[in-house]
Ligand SMILES: *[C@@H]1O[C@H](CO)[C@@H](O)[C@H](O)[C@H]1NC(C)=O
Ligand SMILES: *[C@@H]1O[C@H](CO)[C@@H](O)[C@H](O)[C@H]1NC(C)=O
Ligand SMILES: *[C@@H]1O[C@H](CO)[C@@H](O)[C@H](O)[C@H]1NC(C)=O
Ligand SMILES: *[C@@H]1O[C@H](CO)[C@@H](O)[C@H](O)[C@H]1NC(C)=O
Ligand SMILES: *[C@@H]1O[C@H](CO)[C@@H](O)[C@H](O)[C@H]1NC(C)=O
Ligand SMILES: *[C@@H]1O[C@H](CO)[C@@H](O)[C@H](O)[C@H]1NC(C)=O
């Protein structure tokens with residue numbers, strides 16, 4: 173009963189319409205954080221003291237580096253001409269060598285994000301996601317996330333404030349970035365709930381500490397430097413702070429003191445008095461910081477989790493059988509052996525088919541364990557498809573209740589797919605990718621999509637056109653095979669096609685070495 177109520181409520185949650193390759197990919201990094209199918213970001217900050225580039229007790233943390241990196245990447249923004257902002261220009265050595273970007277935390281963050289980047293998740297999106305995952309997993313509020321940042325092709329003009337600068341200079345820098353003096357106080361107080369100042373990067377501010385719990389000589393901003401909380405404000409107000417930017421020996425570099433007291437302590441006092449005010453202010457300011465992007469970049473809507481999300485949906489043409497496999501994630505649901513999940517599919521002949529109960533795969537969680545999701549699998553062991561009938565869309569039955577995206581169904585395309593007749597030649601290594609194309613579908617272009625990066629590290633897709641076969645080769649009565657010979661055994665290919673002026677891509681990718689010998 174409980175399950176039914178929950179799921180009925182979830183159906184009402186608004187999300188985007190599946191499929192949307194970009195939103196699907198961004199949602200995956202955003203919400204598949206721990207457990208089954210976890211993307212790996214949250215694991216790097218478990219526990220929040222973790223610092224993957226050093227052992228324990230360095231005094232450093234990945235979480236602090238990730239948040240600092242996002243701010244420094246954004247801080248080049250110039251509101252008047254729309255240049256700079258979150259565009260991953262911080263990855264350029266030229267920016268990292270500037271005094272305003274002292275320390276190796278930026279490079280470390282960019283390296284740690286490598287595995288998250290793909291054609292739909294830019295480097296800049298990954299830096300925004302890193303900050304969000306750090307904040308949310310280490311005690312902070314949920315941050316609204318939009319995707320779609322583009323990655324700069326070259327460094328931006330400098331623009332990060334430095335501790336020794338005057339209050340006027342700080343106010344001007346934050347104004348250029350689009351923040352009022354009050355918001356400046358907020359952003360500094362929110363960012364500095366994590367981390368501290370490291371001796372190596374700022375030897376004039378922090379000396380050698382001779383502290384076995386801070387081997388890398390990091391003097392922290394507050395006593396809870398791996399946790400999001402308002403201790404940065406309460407310790408400042410109570411006079412117990414040990415922040416090197418408030419009670420540092422040289423008053424010139426006590427920039428947080430100047431900033432916090434710049435409005436007579438009004439804002440920082442409101443944070444010290446109310447953890448809720450602090451938290452909600454930080455949630456807003458962090459989201460705005462991450463959404464500060466160069467003019468012309470259009471961000472997506474705020475990404476919310478899909479209540480029911482098909483994942484890894486893949487077709488393979490295997491001689492006379494079309495194989496369909498995939499997974500489905502049920503959001504905000506906990507493991508329940510009595511839950512019965514079934515797949516339904518509609519074919520091109522207008523028939524609907526229903527599977528037996530799907531196999532349970534595992535649970536995942538997100539947002540510091542706040543949300544839980546369960547995963548089920550479907551595959552060719554229980555789904556036998558007639559290629560002529562094909563598949564138009566999927567839907568699910570959860571304890572008998574239909575989940576079909578409010579009548580739309582979860583559309584899938586079976587116009588083209590990898591064929592299991594693809595093969596490899598061992599010596600010299602080469603191979604062939606075969607694509608099965610549905611007869612009667614007007615495919616104006618068919619191509620392989622090779623995932624690679626450009627000369628400044630941005631993910632790109634290289635398209636390799638497949639020439640239509642001179643004389644049709646039948647895969648079976650409903651499909652024809654188009655082939656391409658290839659020589660790179662490591663290259664990973666998706667398949668793309670243009671149909672009716674629309675580009676479609678498979679989400680599955682293949683190397684020819686996966687297949688049998690030709
Ligand atoms: C910001 O852009 C305006 C307009 O192009 C320019 O006049 C100003 O110098 C820029 N500010 C900085 C700090 O580069
Ligand atoms: C304090 O810091 C400023 C700015 O870095 C520097 O110019 C000055 O020499 C420092 N004063 C002392 C006493 O170290
Ligand atoms: C702000 O608070 C600090 C810490 O309690 C105190 O030292 C300082 O005098 C206050 N400044 C103003 C302008 O009230
Ligand atoms: C998650 O489910 C619980 C009931 O199990 C419900 O109270 C809560 O509102 C749901 N949260 C979201 C964000 O859907
Ligand atoms: C295939 O699907 C069935 C039914 O959902 C499931 O029990 C089985 O574990 C799945 N096999 C694989 C390899 O995923
Ligand atoms: C691939 O190579 C084989 C063997 O050389 C050749 O017979 C075939 O025509 C080639 N196919 C294509 C699509 O180029």
Ligand SMILES: *[C@@H]1O[C@H](CO)[C@@H](O)[C@H](O)[C@H]1NC(C)=O
Pocket residue numbers: 614616672673
């Ligand atoms: C296929 O599509 C192209 C472009 O949309 C169009 O020009 C062509 O007439 C179509 N061919 C058929 C057979 O429908």
Ligand SMILES: *[C@@H]1O[C@H](CO)[C@@H](O)[C@H](O)[C@H]1NC(C)=O
Pocket residue numbers: 635670673674675
């Ligand atoms: C489809 O892909 C081609 C080649 O990459 C591109 O030029 C075209 O703009 C794309 N069309 C749409 C509608 O996205």
